[in-house]
Amino acid sequence: EAGVTQFPSHSVIEKGQTVTLRCDPISGHDNLYWYRRVMGKEIKFLLHFVKESKQDESGMPNNRFLAERTGGTYSTLKVQPAELEDSGVYFCASSQDRQGTTDTQYFGPGTRLTVL
Amino acid sequence: GDSVTQMEGPVTLSEEAFLTINCTYTATGYPSLFWYVQYPGEGLQLLLKATKADDKGSNKGFEATYRKETTSFHLEKGSVQVSDSAVYFCALSDYSGYSTLTFGKGTMLLVSP
Numbered sequence: 570e571a572g573v574t575q576f577p578s579h580s581v582i583e584k585g586q587t588v589t590l591r592c593d594p595i596s597g598h599d600n601l602y603w604y605r606r607v608m609g610k611e612i613k614f615l616l617h618f619v620k621e622s623k624q625d626e627s628g629m630p631n632n633r634f635l636a637e638r639t640g641g642t643y644s645t646l647k648v649q650p651a652e653l654e655d656s657g658v659y660f661c662a663s664s665q666d667r668q669g670t671t672d673t674q675y676f677g678p679g680t681r682l683t684v685l
Numbered sequence: 686g687d688s689v690t691q692m693e694g695p696v697t698l699s700e701e702a703f704l705t706i707n708c709t710y711t712a713t714g715y716p717s718l719f720w721y722v723q724y725p726g727e728g729l730q731l732l733l734k735a736t737k738a739d740d741k742g743s744n745k746g747f748e749a750t751y752r753k754e755t756t757s758f759h760l761e762k763g764s765v766q767v768s769d770s771a772v773y774f775c776a777l778s779d780y781s782g783y784s785t786l787t788f789g790k791g792t793m794l795l796v797s798p
Contacts, residue, residue, distance in 0.1 A: 612788040678728035
């Protein structure tokens with residue numbers, strides 16, 4: 570069974586440009602999470618989808634970030650326009666996660682974003 | 686809010702040495718606790734977990750015990766190998782519907798032959 574995949578693995582862009590990150594969860598996992606690790610700091614939660622619906626987007630830093638999960642399969646995270654402080658590693662995770670359980674989250678390898 | 690504090694790294698050990706990486710947490714309710722590991726060039730992998738007080742999670746020779754009285758979940762291994770070199774993250778899920786994770790900053794472990 571394929572794991573969580575993310576694309577691209579690295580992205581280097583200039584301040585003010587737009588970048589779109591993609592995450593493909595494990596097939597059949599309704600729950601999809603985005604996290605971010607800024608250099609030297611904690612991995613922080615950004616948002617959570619249940620199927621195509623945003624369950625919790627309390628971690629999104631500002632309105633330059635837009636996440637979508639059309640059809641409840643893969644998800645995209647767009648940053649527009651990118652700022653220097655957006656640099657970091659963006660992780661995606663998925664789980665079966667029925668409400669009332671603590672199912673394991675399976676993580677992708679991450680996308681390293683560098684904004685110059 | 687919830688938080689996880691883990692010891693600063695890097696931790697540098699010789700092969701076969703004993704490993705302890707400290708982790709303490711603050712949370713409302715009764716969280717589940719996790720250790721994730723990130724090997725060089727790879728994504729995060731679940732190493733072990735514990736879902737209630739006094740539970741011991743174990744995997745690949747690593748162990749951690751959920752201590753509610755000290756709000757701790759320290760990671761231990763009796764004899765580390767070079768292949769254990771990685772970044773280790775302590776995390777909690779303060780379950781309130783879905784299991785969003787709160788992570789510590791991570792501790793880099795370097796094991797030399």
